[in-house]
Amino acid sequence: MFETDFAPFIIGAVQYEYHVILFLQTGVIIRGQAKSIRRKNLLVKTDDGEIEVDLSAIAQVFVLPQS
DSSP: OOOOTTTHHHHHHHHHTOEEEEETTTTTEEEEEEEEETTTTTEHHHHHHEEEGGGGGEEEEEEEEOO
C-alpha cells in the first residue's frame, strides 16, 4: 500500500477512527480524527474541516485511542 515506518499505526488509527496527532517534517502539527487513506494521503477530520496529509510528510505520529 505505502511504505512508511508509521504504516501499522496509521492503518490501525484509520480502522478504528482514532484521534491522531501528526508532526509533519515542516514543523506543522495536526490533531484530528483519522478517517481514511486515499492515494498515499491520510484524510484527517479536524475542528476546521477535513485535510489530506501526504504520508511521506509525516515525521512522527501519535495515536490516541478513545477511552
